Amino acid sequence: MGDLGDMIDREVQLREAQEQRRLEEHEYQSIRLELVIGYRQTLADLQTGNRRAEKKAKWRKT
DSSP states (O other), rough: OOOHHHHHHHHHHHHHHHHHHHHHHHHHHHHHHHHHHHHHHHHHHHHHHHHHHHHHHHHHOO
């Protein structure tokens, strides 16, 4: 009976480890998504700023 108990314990540990990895992967993907969104927003802000600077430069030349 000890072998069966050990097998069950190992199976429980395996499932817990798999669940932990799944949660860590989900957290990683969430952080990655936040970084991508932040990068894209920063890029959009820079592009908007560049367009504003170009308009000001054109206005000053005239």
